[in-house]
Amino acid sequence: MKKIPLVLLFIFSTILYVKGQKPGKIDSATQNLKPYRGYFNFYWDEKNGRILLEVDKFNTEFLYINSLPAGVGSNDLGLDRGQIGGNRVVKFIKSGHKVLLIQPNYDYRAISQNTNERKSVEEAFAQSVLWGFKIEAEENDKVLVNFTPFLLRDGHHLADKLAGADQGDYKVEDSRSAIYLPDTKNFPLNSEFEAIITLTGKAKPNAREIRSVTPDADAITVRMHHSFIQLPDSNYKPRRFDPRSGLYDVSYMDFATPIDEPIVKHLATRHRLEKKDPAAEMSEPKKPIVYYIDPGAPPLVKDALRQGASWWNQAFEAAGYKNAFRVEILPDTVDPMDIRYNIIQWIHRSTRGWSYGESITDPRTGEIIKGQVSLGSLRDRQDFLIAEGLLQPYEDGKPIDTTLMHIVFARLRQLAAHEVGHTLGLQHNFAASVNNRSSVMDYPSPLFSLKADGTVDLSKAYATGIGGWDKRVILYGYQDFAPGTNEDKALKDIISETLKQGYLYITDEDARPADGAHPQAHLWDNGVNAADELNRLMLIRKHLLDNFSEKAIRPGAPMAMLEEVLVPVYLLHRYQVEAASKMLGGLYYTYAIKNDGQTVTKLIAPAEQWKAFGALMSTLSPDALALPEKLIEKIPPRPDGYPRTRELFKSRTGLTFDPMAAAESAAGTTIEFMLNPQRAERLVEYKSRDNTQPGLIPVIDKLVAQTWKAPQQAGYKGELQRLVNGLVLKQLLTLTADPQAAESVRGIALMEIDGLKKWMQVRLNIAPGEEKASLLFGLSQIEAFNKNPDQFKPAPVLIMPDGSPIGD
Structure with a gap:
């Protein structure tokens, strides 16, 4: 064995001594770096492309949000610009030379003054350490950590989502990822960090969705955002959730609950809103709720969004608030990332798709801290397309009917109100259409009829203003009661009055088409009775198809484009079929509470079910499925530059338009529902x-x-x-x-x-x-x-072109 020279031993010992030294001072470590002062101070190291975070709040809880400010652009993949990730309460703790970011488990609590009781619950359930940081510098009660690895990870779990969507296997490529400084900012109540993240891998050969929205499907570059947000003060008073209220809730198990009370607690989600004078019937708020519209939206769109979102002031006025809700265009001086501002953004995708109303919410109390609405920019074009089919406005020598644009903006106003409603805490109400369109939280189908001259009347296509149901929900969620009021009793009285007024409330899962059973809760439907409305709609559809012509497409458009406009007319009944099918073998029910007087469940009268059966069968008749020969003759194969898309009927005849395939998709859907x-x-x-x-x-x-x-x-x-x-x-x-x-x-x-x-x-x-x-x-x-019954699989039925709004 060779002896180690004395000089090497000296060098090794010196290195070990330096490594074992305490970290240096923060001022020394950051003297040449750009400071960002705010909620958490941090420093930008331009030379090394690093962010160093100054942690001065240990064992102090705050909110951590990750989001996707620059997304993938595919509705199918659901990775849109502005998408918000989870709401997490977190805190920093220090242990030796490490700092840990830990997420306590707020699903299980003990609301108790007893410290040991709270501790017993805290120790009974796992927490999550989200990241560990090595201390770079330390001074008094503050430490400096390298925050960069935390920011350059796949914090939004894109790789998992892409793998789950069968698009391919990806992972973050460090050499192609970096801090995105323009949107890395600091504010008094929140610190904001952003990174360019590139995921590399191999897209699967059939990965149509990711290939359609990326220049190179093997390298997907997005931006991921991370927000550290100060939690609200303790002056907010949580409100008891009622399943009949129409609000969202946060829930948790409270192990300090007496045995004779429910252990699961539910709190309503809502913004903090207080009257200046709670005893007054009408009062201004201490602080209004203000929403700001994306200045990047086109001018006429901005006007429509502002008008529609502003409808909510009607509901707050009904709850006794004056000027409590405002909508403004986002000024240049305001940063949309500032947690103090509620945002309505206009987002773009390669295909039409859903719009969203999301909230940043305090999971401890249900208080909404920030509302963020994301509106898909192609939705207005779909409404324009539907209106083209209904009105057929392109007649030689005549001006284009201005109703087209009126319909588009009427829908945008309703859409803005709907998504803002979610960010105010409201759930869907898919039974509103049976009660005179009483809620903007329904999915509206345009309501139209035929005039005596055979043209379509769209004057009442979409309702205007906040509905009666919406006002009742806001009243329950936001009423500020006078001092001395028994709030529990007052809230129960609000619900009782809502029931007396005859409103029906049925939300998401109960209204979905495949296995839904409620006869009055549907998406994109109209009418009190689904079967009657289906019969009415089929008569209008027949008239439209009998008279469908090239007047439905713009001058200069290829004749093959007739198929684009034909699709929503031929499938005009698609959602009403879903609605009528739920009458067959359906069940009427409510979200009844014991002794509240509501009908709990009720079988549907046999005559009503057979009426629905008859209406459904009428959609399967050859007369209903056939297209006029003169129309079929006008739809040629697609010209160069206009390939077939998912928005068109499938075809079994190659390049030619296939009327049998159109019929198969419509009839197959009806039979599948039946x-x-x-x-x-x-x-x-x-x-x-x-x-x-x-x-x-x-x-x-x-x-x-x-x-x-x-x-x-x-x-x-x-x-x-x-x-x-x-x-x-x-x-x-x-x-x-x-x-x-x-x-x-x-x-x-x-x-x-x-x-x-x-x-x-x-x-x-x-x-x-x-x-x-x-x-x-x-x-x-x-x-x-x-x-071989176990192995038998019939050939799949051709599906309809994408629907509500796309992909399903």
């Missing part, structure tokens, strides 16, 4: 409880009788009839093969298939050409299923 597995099981259950209910067997019997067993038509309409027949069989086979469907449902579907098979075998002997071919193919499908 024979939804959950709906089918409800039909079975309700029939067992009440023999007057329709039941699954009679529904399938009538469906088969009016399709397969109906007199066969000739020509184009006969082909449409056979198309529908095949779709009915395909859905019955799918239902039978579905392992998630109830066995009773699968058994009934199997029995119906067997009965249909026997009828088909008899009919085969007398059927003419095309019908015989259809019967033979149907029998072959049944045979394939019978041979």
Whole structure:
């Protein structure tokens, strides 16, 4: 073994001594760096591209928010500009030479004066250390840490989201990531940091979404933002949440709760708003709620957004506030990242998509600290497209109908009000359309009718102003009660009065189309009765299709563009079909509280269900599915430069327009809703409880009788009839093969298939050409299923062009 020279031992010991030294002073470490003074002081090291953060608040909780100020631009991937990540309460703690950023667990608490009781809950559940920092310098009670690695990570979990969307495997590439200084700023109540983040990897060959919005799908560059925000003071008074109120809530388990009370606590989410004089019927607020509109929106759009968002002042006035809610254009002197400002931003994507109303909320109390609205800029163009189809305004020698733009801005006003409503704490109310469009928190379908001359009347397309339901929600969430008022009783009285006024409130999951059951809660529908409205809409649709022409497209547009405008007209009934289908095997119910007088549940009258069945069947008739021959002849294959898109009908005929495919997508959707597995099981259950209910067997019997067993038509309409027949069989086979469907449902579907098979075998002997071919193919499908039911998968039905607003 060789001896180590004495000089090397001296060098090693010197290095170890230097490494073991205490960190230097903060002033010395930052003397040549650019300071940013604010909530957390930090310093920019231009030479090394670093941010050094000065931590002077240990064991002091604050709010940490990550967001995506420059996004991916795909609605499908959901990684939009301005998207807010989680709201986390965090704090810094120091241990030796390390500083940890830790997130306490506020899902489990003990609201108690007993320190040991609080400690026992805190120690019972895991917390999360989000990051560890090495101390670079230290002075008194302050330390300096290198904040850069924290900022240059994938804080928004883009890689996970892209992998989950089957786009590819990615990770952050450090050499292509850096601090983004223009949006790294400091304010008295919040410190803001931003970084350019590049994720590299290999996009999958079928990763259409990410390839469509990036110059190089193997290198995705976005910006990620991080906000450290001072938590509000303790003067905010949380408000009890009521599931009938229409507000969002935050919830947690309180282990200090007496055994005879619910352990899960719910608090309503809302902004802090207080009257100057709580005893006055009408009072100005101590501090108004102000929203600021993105100055990057086009001028006319800004006007529409300001008008629509300002409607909320009507609700606050009804709650006794004067000038409590204002909407202004964001001044150049105001930074939208400043936590003190609520923002309405206008965002762009490659496709039309959802708009969002999000909030930065104190998870401890439910207090909304900042509202942020993101409005998709292509939504107005979709409304313009729908109006073109309804009005067909491009007639040679005549001026273009100004109603087109009126409809667009009427919708934008409603959209702004809707999304701002979310940031005020309001949930959706998808039952508002049955009560005279009583809420902007519904999804509105344009309401129109036919005039005597056959033109479309759009004068009442969208409602104007805040609805009656919205005013009741604001009253519950924001009423400032006079001193000495029993607040619990006052809040209960507000809910009682709301119920007396006849408002119905049903929100998200209960209104979705696939397995929803409520007969009056739907998205994008109109009318008190869904079946009646579907029948009305089908009559208007027929008139529009019978008269559809090139007047629906601009002068100079390729004739193939007729298909773009045709899609929303041909599928004018798509959402009303969803609504009517929920009457079949549906259930009326409310979010009732014990003894509040509401109807808890009620089966739908059999006559109403059969009416809905009839309305749905009318959409499957050849007359409803057929397009006029003169219209089909006017839609040629796409010219160069105008490729087919997801907004168009699918095609089985190559380059040519395929009217059969359009019919397949519409009819297939109706049948899928009618024979939804959950709906089918409800039909079975309700029939067992009440023999007057329709039941699954009679529904399938009538469906088969009016399709397969109906007199066969000739020509184009006969082909449409056979198309529908095949779709009915395909859905019955799918239902039978579905392992998630109830066995009773699968058994009934199997029995119906067997009965249909026997009828088909008899009919085969007398059927003419095309019908015989259809019967033979149907029998072959049944045979394939019978041979191997576990492996049987019928060919997928062509889907409709993207819908509400895209992708689903």
